[in-house]
Amino acid sequence: MSWIALKMLTGDRAKFFGIVLGLTFAAMLITQQGSIFCGLMRRTAGQIFDITGADLWVMDPNVRYVDDVKPMIETSLYRTRGVEGVLWAVPLYKGIGRVKLTVPKQVPVDPDQPAGPKRTVREPVIEQVILLGLDDASLVGAPPPERILAGRLVDLRRPDAILVDFTRLPKLFPYEDWKSLPKPPSLGQVLGDKIGRMLGLVHGPTPEQAHREAMGRFYERFLNRELEMNDHRAFIVGVCEATRTFQSNAVVYTTYSRAKRFVPQERKPLTYVLAKAEPGVAAEVVAARIASQTGLRARTSEQFIWDTIWYFMRYTGIPVNFGITTILGFLVGTAIAGQTFYNFTLENLKQFGALKAMGMSNLRIVAMILLQAAVTGLLGYGLGVGLATLFGQTSKGSELAFYTPWQLLPIAGAAIVLICLLASVLSVRRVVVLEPAIVFRG
Amino acid sequence: MSSVVEAQRASAVDAQASPDRVAVRLRNVRKTFGSGDQKVVALRGVDWDVFNGQMTLLIGPSGCGKTTLLSVIAGILDADRGSQVCVLGRDVAAMSGSQKTRFRRDSIGFVFQQYNLLPALTAAENAAIPLIVKGWPRPKAIARASEVLGLIGMAQKVNKLPSELSGGQQQRVAIARALVHEPRLIVCDEPTAALDHETGHQVMVLFRTVAVRPDRAVLIVTHDNRVFHFGDRVARMDDGHIVEVRTQKATIEEPPDVLA
Ligand SMILES: Nc1ncnc2c1ncn2[C@@H]1O[C@H](COP(=O)(O)OP(=O)(O)OP(=O)(O)O)[C@@H](O)[C@H]1O
Numbered sequence: 001m002s003w004i005a006l007k008m009l010t011g012d013r014a015k016f017f018g019i020v021l022g023l024t025f026a027a028m029l030i031t032q033q034g035s036i037f038c039g040l041m042r043r044t045a046g047q048i049f050d051i052t053g054a055d056l057w058v059m060d061p062n063v064r065y066v067d068d069v070k071p072m073i074e075t076s077l078y079r080t081r082g083v084e085g086v087l088w089a090v091p092l093y094k095g096i097g098r099v100k101l102t103v104p105k106q107v108p109v110d111p112d113q114p115a116g117p118k119r120t121v122r123e124p125v126i127e128q129v130i131l132l133g134l135d136d137a138s139l140v141g142a143p144p145p146e147r148i149l150a151g152r153l154v155d156l157r158r159p160d161a162i163l164v165d166f167t168r169l170p171k172l173f174p175y176e177d178w179k180s181l182p183k184p185p186s187l188g189q190v191l192g193d194k195i196g197r198m199l200g201l202v203h204g205p206t207p208e209q210a211h212r213e214a215m216g217r218f219y220e221r222f223l224n225r226e227l228e229m230n231d232h233r234a235f236i237v238g239v240c241e242a243t244r245t246f247q248s249n250a251v252v253y254t255t256y257s258r259a260k261r262f263v264p265q266e267r268k269p270l271t272y273v274l275a276k277a278e279p280g281v282a283a284e285v286v287a288a289r290i291a292s293q294t295g296l297r298a299r300t301s302e303q304f305i306w307d308t309i310w311y312f313m314r315y316t317g318i319p320v321n322f323g324i325t326t327i328l329g330f331l332v333g334t335a336i337a338g339q340t341f342y343n344f345t346l347e348n349l350k351q352f353g354a355l356k357a358m359g360m361s362n363l364r365i366v367a368m369i370l371l372q373a374a375v376t377g378l379l380g381y382g383l384g385v386g387l388a389t390l391f392g393q394t395s396k397g398s399e400l401a402f403y404t405p406w407q408l409l410p411i412a413g414a415a416i417v418l419i420c421l422l423a424s425v426l427s428v429r430r431v432v433v434l435e436p437a438i439v440f441r442g
Numbered sequence: 443m444s445s446v447v448e449a450q451r452a453s454a455v456d457a458q459a460s461p462d463r464v465a466v467r468l469r470n471v472r473k474t475f476g477s478g479d480q481k482v483v484a485l486r487g488v489d490w491d492v493f494n495g496q497m498t499l500l501i502g503p504s505g506c507g508k509t510t511l512l513s514v515i516a517g518i519l520d521a522d523r524g525s526q527v528c529v530l531g532r533d534v535a536a537m538s539g540s541q542k543t544r545f546r547r548d549s550i551g552f553v554f555q556q557y558n559l560l561p562a563l564t565a566a567e568n569a570a571i572p573l574i575v576k577g578w579p580r581p582k583a584i585a586r587a588s589e590v591l592g593l594i595g596m597a598q599k600v601n602k603l604p605s606e607l608s609g610g611q612q613q614r615v616a617i618a619r620a621l622v623h624e625p626r627l628i629v630c631d632e633p634t635a636a637l638d639h640e641t642g643h644q645v646m647v648l649f650r651t652v653a654v655r656p657d658r659a660v661l662i663v664t665h666d667n668r669v670f671h672f673g674d675r676v677a678r679m680d681d682g683h684i685v686e687v688r689t690q691k692a693t694i695e696e697p698p699d700v701l702a
């Protein structure tokens with residue numbers, strides 16, 4: 001019986017593709033929009049994700065999310081260290097810094113003759129950055145080695161040293177030769193390389209590794225360049241890749257004590273205390289203990305990530321906007337797929353009528369329709385999620401926030417099931433009430 | 443292709459006939475469509491017997507109720523209350539919906555004017571449908587259907603789709619489908635209407651030679667007077683009644699090699 005249903009379904013290619021396409025579209029839109037939404041939300045907590053060594057964040061009791069900077073007095077650090085179950089605790093400064101520098105620019109001597117002889121002028125550039133001050137001794141909170149594109153993390157201990165995030169470098173150095181920045185490998189190259197590797201034809205570094213190395217060579221030119229950080233001398237010892245934050249400001253790393261020097265006017269320099277729970281003790285338990293003993297707010301990384309995400313969800317229109325697009329995708333998908341599926345059944349009504357006349361029971365006909373719906377649904381779901389993932393892969397490394405948590409997949413699946421059910425319930429109704437006597441009508 | 447026809451008047455019912463000779467026994471069968479202003483009385487008290495071992499033709503002007511009557515007999519349309527519809531010894535009027543479905547599946551073969559083949563299935567698959575509906579495994583059903591197709595000269599076409607077949611060939615597939623599960627009653631509505639004269643003639647020859655058997659009744663609705671002489675019995679209908687029944691001795695001079 002099922003093979004008859006499948007042959008009926010695939011017999012008319014155009015219709016079959018129409019139905020699958022509608023479902024693909026719906027599944028893709030839901031997954032893709034959902035992923036961008038999750039990506040953006042995750043980005044809001046980017047700096048918490050970035051700091052991997054610590055599992056506890058201690059802060060002023062009034063802090064609601066990671067960018068909600070409310071400085072504390074430095075004794076908070078020692079009080080945290082004194083709490084039982086705390087393995088270590090280090091300070092973290094987080095604030096806004098102002099980077100200033102002058103860059104050389106070639107301009108024509110005579111403005112009326114652009115092609116004529118040039119002279120060099122020094123042009124000022126000012127850029128706001130997120131300044132992170134890491135514990136001098138441990139450098140807890142620094143980017144992991146694979147995220148340091150050029151230079152060395154340990155050089156951060158040299159006087160006036162800073163580590164800059166590559167995202168905003170074009171703003172700081174606008175006249176650099178940015179055109180020669182190595183392009184990331186295309187999806188085709190990456191896939192081709194993977195296949196070649198599987199067949200044993202390709203060896204050596206992957207396109208991603210090669211790109212990373214080329215980036216490193218490119219960014220080496222910025223090492224040892226001097227700039228002003230809040231009117232203090234600073235020089236670049238490394239270029240790194242920080243997780244993009246929601247505001248997409250560049251991140252500049254330095255040590256905690258140097259950060260204090262960069263921003264001397266602040267009476268309370270300590271923004272966060274990063275701590276680690278002793279092995280065998282749950283971070284939640286230690287967090288609760290810190291909170292009760294110090295009166296400070298203490299959260300595990302996980303909790304703080306969710307605090308931040310929920311804050312942005314509640315106080316920005318982002319979820320609503322994405323909700324609307326996602327619902328739109330669902331509706332459009334339902335309209336296209338549901339319509340085509342329903343029409344498909346209507347056009348096959350005579351065939352179903354003949355089957356009914358020949359003694360096929362309603363139950364089996366319903367099963368056939370449900371099978372047809374299930375097959376198209378599964379195909380549409382697979383293709384849609386696949387396309388969305390492909391989209392996510394191609395947008396990797398770009399400004400786009402794209403993150404697909406596994407929960408999104410059953411959600412998209414449920415939406416597709418709903419569309420298929422809606423479409424097939426209508427169809428089933430038509431076929432069940434169908435008088436088999438129609439088969440004798442011309 | 444001339445036939446020798448000797449027609450005789452006969453009565454529509456034969457109360458004396460032994461029960462195993464009678465395939466269909468209708469008494470006072472009425473069918474009304476709609477109600478109020480829309481009311482159409484299609485059958486106005488039909489009394490009629492259809493016999494096994496014969497090909498019975500049902501003729502009459504358009505709109506007189508032939509298709510309606512055929513549908514009632516085949517159990518795909520319910521007659522009005524009070525109608526007596528006895529088919530193959532079973533009281534169809536008293537059956538539940540699912541009983542009727544099972545009855546059709548087991549006992550009735552259908553041939554439609556528009557063939558009603560499933561366009562996505564091959565000839566053999568189409569012809570196998572009644573067996574599939576009965577629960578036969580697919581390979582066995584298709585093998586049996588191919589045999590039947592071979593029997594009616596379609597051996598070369600078993601793997602063709604309906605769209606690759608001529609109208610006559612499609613109707614032959616439909617005939618194979620009506621025969622494959624060896625039903626005791628075969629009902630056909632205008633099986634030759636969509637075919638040219640020559641092809642229609644061949645299809646009727648096929649019916650006479652393959653379908654008619656002592657334990658089976660073949661009932662054909664037609665208004666194609668060129669095929670009237672094929673029937674053993676011709677019932678004429680008018681305005682919801684059977685108005686005349688004739689028996690005749692139909693001999694086909696055509697040798698059955700048209701099947702090849
Ligand atoms: N489903 C229906 N609803 C309403 N009226 C119907 C329906 N089916 C048939 N009729 C009416 O019943 C009458 C008999 O119709 P039927 O189809 O049985 O005639 P017929 O003898 O088969 O005609 P034809 O030779 O044109 O096929 C007609 O007046 C028709 O309009």
Ligand SMILES: [Mg+2]
Pocket residue numbers: 508509510631
């Ligand atoms: Mg008719």
